[in-house]
Amino acid sequence: MYKIAVAGTGYVGLVAGVCFAEKGHQVTCVDIDRNKVNVMKSGISPIYEEGLEELMQKNYAEGRLDYTIDYQSAYKDADAIFIGVGTPEQPDGSANLSYIATVARQIAESVEKDCLVVVKSTVPVGTNDKVEQFINDFLVNDVRVEVASNPEFLAQGSAVHDTLYAERVIIGTESKWAEELLMNIYEPFHLPIVSVNRRSAEMIKYASNDFLALKISYMNDIANLCELVGADIQDVARGMSFDERIGRKFLNAGIGYGGSCFPKDTKALEYIAKQNGYELKTVTAAINVNNEQKTLLYKKASKRLITFNGLKVAVLGLTFKPGTDDLREAASLENVPLLLEQGADIYAFDPVGAENFAKVYPEGKNGKGSITYVSSPEDALKNANVCFIFTEWGEVKAVTPETYKKLMRTSLVFDGRNIYKVDEMGEAGVEYHSVGRKVAIPTSKKEAKEFGHIDTDLQPVGY
Ligand SMILES: NC(=O)c1ccc[n+]([C@@H]2O[C@H](COP(=O)([O-])OP(=O)(O)OC[C@H]3O[C@@H](n4cnc5c(N)ncnc54)[C@H](O)[C@@H]3O)[C@@H](O)[C@H]2O)c1
Numbered sequence: 021m022y023k024i025a026v027a028g029t030g031y032v033g034l035v036a037g038v039c040f041a042e043k044g045h046q047v048t049c050v051d052i053d054r055n056k057v058n059v060m061k062s063g064i065s066p067i068y069e070e071g072l073e074e075l076m077q078k079n080y081a082e083g084r085l086d087y088t089i090d091y092q093s094a095y096k097d098a099d100a101i102f103i104g105v106g107t108p109e110q111p112d113g114s115a116n117l118s119y120i121a122t123v124a125r126q127i128a129e130s131v132e133k134d135c136l137v138v139v140k141s142t143v144p145v146g147t148n149d150k151v152e153q154f155i156n157d158f159l160v161n162d163v164r165v166e167v168a169s170n171p172e173f174l175a176q177g178s179a180v181h182d183t184l185y186a187e188r189v190i191i192g193t194e195s196k197w198a199e200e201l202l203m204n205i206y207e208p209f210h211l212p213i214v215s216v217n218r219r220s221a222e223m224i225k226y227a228s229n230d231f232l233a234l235k236i237s238y239m240n241d242i243a244n245l246c247e248l249v250g251a252d253i254q255d256v257a258r259g260m261s262f263d264e265r266i267g268r269k270f271l272n273a274g275i276g277y278g279g280s281c282f283p284k285d286t287k288a289l290e291y292i293a294k295q296n297g298y299e300l301k302t303v304t305a306a307i308n309v310n311n312e313q314k315t316l317l318y319k320k321a322s323k324r325l326i327t328f329n330g331l332k333v334a335v336l337g338l339t340f341k342p343g344t345d346d347l348r349e350a351a352s353l354e355n356v357p358l359l360l361e362q363g364a365d366i367y368a369f370d371p372v373g374a375e376n377f378a379k380v381y382p383e384g385k386n387g388k389g390s391i392t393y394v395s396s397p398e399d400a401l402k403n404a405n406v407c408f409i410f411t412e413w414g415e416v417k418a419v420t421p422e423t424y425k426k427l428m429r430t431s432l433v434f435d436g437r438n439i440y441k442v443d444e445m446g447e448a449g450v451e452y453h454s455v456g457r458k459v460a461i462p463t464s465k466k467e468a469k470e471f472g473h474i475d476t477d478l479q480p481v482g483y
């Protein structure tokens with residue numbers, strides 16, 4: 021059992037701290053946000069992650085887990101201090117390391133015994149070296165502090181599971197002492213450990229995230245071509261997925277990747293490459309494709325409808341992916357303002373993200389348009405002229421094709437997550453646009469007429 025302190029109680033820090041406690045370590049989670057600390061002490065998780073609150077309550081009650089804003093008391097006698105503070109994107113694409121620097125300074129002022137500082141945050145290659153130098157320059161007491169890299173690979177929405185059952189733990193160290201200490205801390209997890217040097221560990225994190233981002237952008241690029249040549253991206257992805265070298269995962273085309281990691285980590289690696297006189301062409305391509313992809317459906321819908329002024333627009337899903345209340349870089353944040361600017365009356369549904377979204381777009385009049393938050397997809401769809409799907413929540417997937425037809429004024433759907441089978445939507449009488457697939461045109465004559473889909477190209481000669 022080790023005495024562990026964790027700096028930062030976001031997705032990474034809090035989940036790591038709780039899981040270390042669950043595996044028997046004595047953990048103190050530190051945050052600068054007093055409200056957050058009070059909320060956590062009362063047994064409530066400040067973030068939405070399945071299983072997290074239960075583990076917080078259990079480990080707190082059993083005395084292995086605590087929360088504080090008093091960093092000095094938490095750091096002074098810790099065996100290891102894990103850093104999980106943010107490294108957000110700066111306007112030039114580089115990572116902002118000021119939060120890391122503040123924690124490093126706080127550690128240097130506080131530690132009273134030898135300890136290992138472990139950087140879990142995603143940081144540019146070489147940052148661990150700088151953090152070690154910085155802490156040692158500012159150390160108040162005569163102790164030994166070494167820094168190790170231990171990048172995090174959890175995905176939001178499955179953070180606890182991804183930590184307890186991680187496919188691998190990467191540790192980057194520069195001494196046997198640091199390597200052994202980290203191995204021992206992770207020993208109760210019984211997970212595969214990959215031990216490398218610090219710079220390689222830092223690079224593994226960016227290389228992994230950017231590879232996944234690239235995979236998504238590649239599929240989106242192919243999807244756009246599929247539409248032009250009459251192929252179906254889902255069938256194409258299925259066909260590709262049998263090849264183990266390609267794999268089954270992250271082949272879903274849609275309206276691009278969002279979240280707090282892929283967008284920032286692609287730009288950060290592009291920046292690191294530039295700084296080193298290298299042009300990382302593949303990653304730049306992934307970024308460019310993603311930027312275009314996010315508003316692809318809005319552009320298609322604009323062509324189809326000419327204007328959104330005065331239209332009732334149902335928006336299903338606001339978060340960047342299901343299972344989280346996080347809105348960072350969500351497609352909804354790019355599309356909703358465009359719709360509002362055009363005077364749309366939006367009825368938005370999201371099972372957990374609406375509260376956060378309302379902080380940016382409060383309910384009621386917003387510029388030329390308006391936004392109303394509703395508690396079910398059906399409430400959003402009632403009498404709507406058009407529907408956009410931005411997040412594939414279970415509640416959204418449960419809406420049947422017939423429901424769109426029954427509830428909407430005109431059943432016109434733009435699906436950014438390819439939830440439905442194209443033919444089923446057409447058969448239900450819905451005009452359905454998705455990504456990388458053909459457009460479903462209502463199959464009955466009556467609806468085809470309503471939507472202006474009588475195909476004049478096929479008129480026999482002479483008519
Ligand atoms: N979110 C993810 O899914 C994920 C996954 C892997 C890696 N990462 C990386 O991990 C890092 C953290 O990401 P996150 O999403 O958990 O961040 P976050 O923004 O959710 O949380 C950061 C927390 O740190 C706190 N903080 C700031 N300064 C502090 C200080 N001096 N002392 C103590 N606490 C302080 C903030 O109040 C906040 O609660 C980033 O580098 C990110 O790229 C994130």
Ligand SMILES: O=c1ccn([C@@H]2O[C@H](COP(=O)(O)OP(=O)(O)O[C@H]3O[C@H](CO)[C@@H](O)[C@H](O)[C@H]3O)[C@@H](O)[C@H]2O)c(=O)[nH]1
Nearest residue numbers: 172173174175176236270271272276277278279281340341
């Ligand atoms: O086939 C796919 C898979 C994902 N996405 C999108 O990609 C984004 C990111 O999804 P996901 O990777 O599931 O979520 P994150 O929580 O952002 O997790 C990523 O970013 C984390 C932060 O670095 C890493 O730790 C994780 O390993 C990595 O998956 C979301 O907008 C998804 O909709 C697609 O468009 N198509």
